[in-house]
Amino acid sequence: MPRFSANLGFLFTEHSDIDRIAAAAAAGFKAVEMHWPYQVPAAEMRNALSTNQVTMLGLNTPVGNAAAGDFGLGALPGRESEFLQAFEQAASYGHAIGATAVHCMSGLVTPDAVPAAERTFVANLKLTADKAALADMTVLIEPINHRDKPEYFLHTIEQAAMIIEQVSRRNVKIMFDCYHTQIMQGDLTRRLKQHLDLIGHVQIAAVPSRAEPDEGEINYRDICRSLDQLGYSGWIGAEYKPRGRTEEGLGWLPAWTQDAPHNVRGVMA
Template sequence: MPKFSANLSMLYQEHTFLDRLTAAAADGFKGVEYLGPYDERPDDIAKALSDTGLTQVLFNLPSGDWAGGERGIGGLPGREAEFADGVDRAIIYATALGCKQVNCLAGIAPEGREHAHEAVLVENLKMAADRLGEAGIRLLLEPINTRDIPGFLVTGTDQFLRIADRVDSPNLWLQYDFYHMQIMQGDLIRTFQTLQDRISHVQIADNPGRHEPGTGEINHPWLFGALDRLDYTGWVGAEYRPAAGTSEGLEWMKGT
């Protein structure tokens, strides 16, 4: 059976941030993840994790002005110093929370500027992979669909492989989101199996709608069985928008 992690940036929105950990544990989740912990004190989150017995599975590097529409700064020219500061800040939080992996969001590239932004991303990833590796933390890179985030820089697994070849670090891993990849390229399990030795974390949501498993076209029971057959031992992040309440929509997890 897969290990499920609750993405607290989408689930349990009726609760305050720290109370979401309590709610997730009560519903049977064993781990948590979210966009970022940076609005909370590390000690407060660490205490909530200890109190609930949850594992801190993942969070993102600081992603710029999210409210203003930015979706990561990994590939943004002129923001290299901010990105480096964000890596240092993420290490502080990850160390305090016992988190062994962080994800980089590449950001949005204006049309025609993709190559320039990718060059910046490669250099930033080289630096981040080294710094995080020294701290015992994996660096992940996530391809995201361009329906939800038009203009996002990294959109598929082939592009990840091209970037990884240029970064040339053993500490750059793929975050494989089945929802995003169903939209962008399909062939989910075959691609997963091909790249399994490069994948450090997976996430799920159904399509269309990005709601919980069972609301769309992806056969999640078969997918979970395939992950077991392939001996995937990592976490499966529930990163979806509940169609109703979070707790009310967890039948998909109870049946695994």
């Protein structure tokens, strides 16, 4: 079965940001990912990762002005300089802690602004992909469902694939979040197979609850078997909102995993 990483934006929140590293390691995770870890000094984060022998896969670009409703900047015309600053913050911090990927958040766009947003996102990704390549990092883009985040620009796998084709950079990949994709489109197995070469990371959570992946309408054990059969060798991010304490809901993990060597330089995948 594929290897599982812990998304520390949602898991182990009973602990401080830095202590989540040790908690994840104690639970058996060899890799983690975070949304916005910037409040922790990079040196402290790197030390915690090293001490616990855990790899940080990736992190998100800052959302922008959250108080004003921003949820990413990558596809927002007129805010290119803000996006570049957000990316450089993420890439610099990520490189300092040994992360391998940056998720570039596209942001919220009204329907009438979609054509301009697409052009902006493509142009921004070309620039940031070139910068990321210099640090041996991958740029990830993630479709997010419109039920949880109405008007999020990037919302389908096919749209993400089309964006990547236009960007034409080998280090731009899809973050295939099964939760978001099931809500927006379904047909997960076929989409994983069709777009496998473009997938840099997979994430899981129950649908519709977004809780532990051992409930809901998606058979994740079957998804994992399909990924094995397809030859996916990367990580699967446990990005769900626990029903209670994180440790109490990890019964699914030992049943779904097998011993595998730790890939220190894997993409956020």
